[in-house]
Amino acid sequence: MVRTNVNLxxxxxxxxxxxxxxxxxxxxxxxxxxxxxxxxTFSFKGTTREERFGNPTPRIAECPGGMLNSVxxxxxxxxxxxxxxxxxxxxxxxxPVMANVSGFSLEDYVYTCERLNNxxxxxxxxxxxxxxxxxxxxMAFGTSxxxxxxxxxxxxxxxxxxxxxxxxxxxxxxVSIAKACEDAGADGLSLINxxxxxxxxxxxRKPVLANTTGGYSGPGIFxxxxxxxxxxxxxxxxPVIGMGGISKAEDVIEMMLAGATAVEVxxxxxxxxxxxxxxxxxxxxxxxEYGIEDLxxxxxxxxxx
Amino acid sequence: MKQSxxxxxENTCIAKNVYRITLTGDTSGITAPGQFVNIKLQGLYxxxxxxxxxLCGDELTLVYKVxxxxxxxxxxxxxxxxxxxxxxxxxxxxxxxxxxxxLLIGGGAGVPPLYxxxxxxxxxxxxxxxxxxxxxxxxxxxxxxxxxxxxxxTVTTADGSLGVKGFVTDALPSGFTYFYTCGPEPMLKAxxxxxxxxxxxxxxxxxxxxFGACMGCTCRTVTGSKRICxxxxxxxxxxxxx
Numbered sequence: 001m002v003r004t005n006v007n008l009x010x011x012x013x014x015x016x017x018x019x020x021x022x023x024x025x026x027x028x029x030x031x032x033x034x035x036x037x038x039x040x041t042f043s044f045k046g047t048t049r050e051e052r053f054g055n056p057t058p059r060i061a062e063c064p065g066g067m068l069n070s071v072x073x074x075x076x077x078x079x080x081x082x083x084x085x086x087x088x089x090x091x092x093x094x095x096p097v098m099a100n101v102s103g104f105s106l107e108d109y110v111y112t113c114e115r116l117n118n119x120x121x122x123x124x125x126x127x128x129x130x131x132x133x134x135x136x137x138x139m140a141f142g143t144s145x146x147x148x149x150x151x152x153x154x155x156x157x158x159x160x161x162x163x164x165x166x167x168x169x170x171x172x173x174x175v176s177i178a179k180a181c182e183d184a185g186a187d188g189l190s191l192i193n194x195x196x197x198x199x200x201x202x203x204x205r206k207p208v209l210a211n212t213t214g215g216y217s218g219p220g221i222f223x224x225x226x227x228x229x230x231x232x233x234x235x236x237x238x239p240v241i242g243m244g245g246i247s248k249a250e251d252v253i254e255m256m257l258a259g260a261t262a263v264e265v266x267x268x269x270x271x272x273x274x275x276x277x278x279x280x281x282x283x284x285x286x287x288x289e290y291g292i293e294d295l296x297x298x299x300x301x302x303x304x305x
Numbered sequence: 306m307k308q309s310x311x312x313x314x315e316n317t318c319i320a321k322n323v324y325r326i327t328l329t330g331d332t333s334g335i336t337a338p339g340q341f342v343n344i345k346l347q348g349l350y351x352x353x354x355x356x357x358x359x360l361c362g363d364e365l366t367l368v369y370k371v372x373x374x375x376x377x378x379x380x381x382x383x384x385x386x387x388x389x390x391x392x393x394x395x396x397x398x399x400x401x402x403x404x405x406x407x408l409l410i411g412g413g414a415g416v417p418p419l420y421x422x423x424x425x426x427x428x429x430x431x432x433x434x435x436x437x438x439x440x441x442x443x444x445x446x447x448x449x450x451x452x453x454x455x456x457x458x459t460v461t462t463a464d465g466s467l468g469v470k471g472f473v474t475d476a477l478p479s480g481f482t483y484f485y486t487c488g489p490e491p492m493l494k495a496x497x498x499x500x501x502x503x504x505x506x507x508x509x510x511x512x513x514x515x516f517g518a519c520m521g522c523t524c525r526t527v528t529g530s531k532r533i534c535x536x537x538x539x540x541x542x543x544x545x546x547x
Contacts, residue, residue: 025520029517029518030518032306054523057510057511057522058510059521059523060351060519060521060522062351064350067350067513071521218350219350269514270351270513270514270518271352271514273391273518274308
């Protein structure tokens with residue numbers, strides 16, 4: 001698998017494919033289906049300081065080219081993640097895992113990252129400042145360059161692990177936020193989180209989602225994601241993880257040409273539990289077809305200058 | 306859970322807006338009545354969860370009501386078409402608790418999963434009673450199928466056009482040892498209030514994945530958060546929080 005190796009913030013991945021947070025739980029559901037050690041790594045379910053039930057249901061809606069979700073960061077809380085989920089995960093996953101962290105205050109982010117910093121299994125911290133489904137936190141930190149930088153700096157101060165900041169597309173200028181995170185010490189960036197959207201049940205004349213709005217994911221957002229990854233990768237020198245609607249090997253190549261060092265695959269895992277396995281197994285074929293010898297060499301390949 | 310392709314054998318209308326589709330394929334992932342399959346349909350992004358109605362060798366029967374985009378696409382499927390299914394999803398009914406005289410209570414589109422439960426309970430030698438409720442006579446289905454299994458069947462219709470006039474809770478027999486139910490939530494609540502013995506309830510919720518990954522269908526229970534698709538869709542009476 002040498003041809004598909006990439007380096008993500010100093011840690012080697014066998015391939016650039018990473019199931020995205022919130023679509024892969026803590027890995028067990030998928031470990032029952034295939035050996036998840038074939039993944040580059042995966043980003044586990046967004047973890048907060050306290051346990052969260054999440055939003056009321058319905059939390060899911062169909063839409064053209066994908067789906068909406070308003071799960072709202074349901075998770076068992078960082079203590080149980082460390083005490084229960086990580087030991088269980090170690091039985092099925094031998095590689096460094098990516099911890100996805102969310103919060104409602106600067107102190108929350110710092111506390112949760114500090115707790116996770118001591119877990120040897122964790123390779124990277126993916127700091128989510130872009131969840132569209134929670135109020136008074138999440139995306140609020142990711143919509144201004146100064147607060148994004150503030151979270152980045154605070155988290156960097158309490159962890160030795162590489163910090164990857166997950167950015168929202170629901171902003172006026174993602175490039176300035178990306179640069180602010182880089183300047184504040186981020187080791188990498190991941191983008192895009194879901195796109196804010198909504199559906200209305202025209203028979204009931206009411207929103208389909210109990211939370212009114214949700215995050216749009218799936219192939220429909222791929223061009224949006226690609227455009228943002230391209231613009232961000234052009235402006236920063238730290239690695240970028242590209243995500244948003246990736247569903248096949250060609251999408252991985254396209255996203256890397258736009259500037260991604262690795263990619264995350266989200267919604268595709270929900271419609272096809274074997275999606276990431278199929279993409280990884282198909283990568284060598286797609287690389288041959290497009291004359292790619294070494295996958296890591298194509299990052300930023302489409303960026304001029 | 307298993308992912309495999311099934312072939313459509315038959316897809317026919319059996320009552321107003323209600324269709325029965327039979328499919329052949331690898332059914333080995335299905336381990337209990339009350340489980341569901343998640344169907345990939347051309348033109349839709351998310352799969353559609355439908356409960357298992359009957360199982361016989363490699364033949365799988367689903368009975369579904371056309372209520373939205375997904376089921377509208379399903380009712381146009383023709384024999385020979387191939388469908389990508391995830392099978393064996395959810396916990397299903399636990400038949401060990403049935404006692405000697407279990408009662409099955411179904412409402413409308415909630416009736417189908419009770420058929421396989423009835424079949425299994427009859428095979429276990431239980432004396433099975435069935436109460437199934439519908440709005441009107443033209444919506445009634447599976448009365449004869451339950452009778453053919455040897456069940457004691459009562460049909461209710463809200464408008465009285467067939468069987469007992471009223472709701473299922475107006476026609477509950479006495480002397481049952483345990484119950485299994487599936488139907489619209491108002492019916493489930495009424496069954497909950499009208500029964501003194503214990504039982505199991507099958508719930509419905511909008512799902513993303515159907516196999517426990519997305520947390521899209523979580524509900525609160527006495528014993529904590531549960532995913533309808535994974536720890537459900539069947540919950541025991543004692544753990545339900547309305």
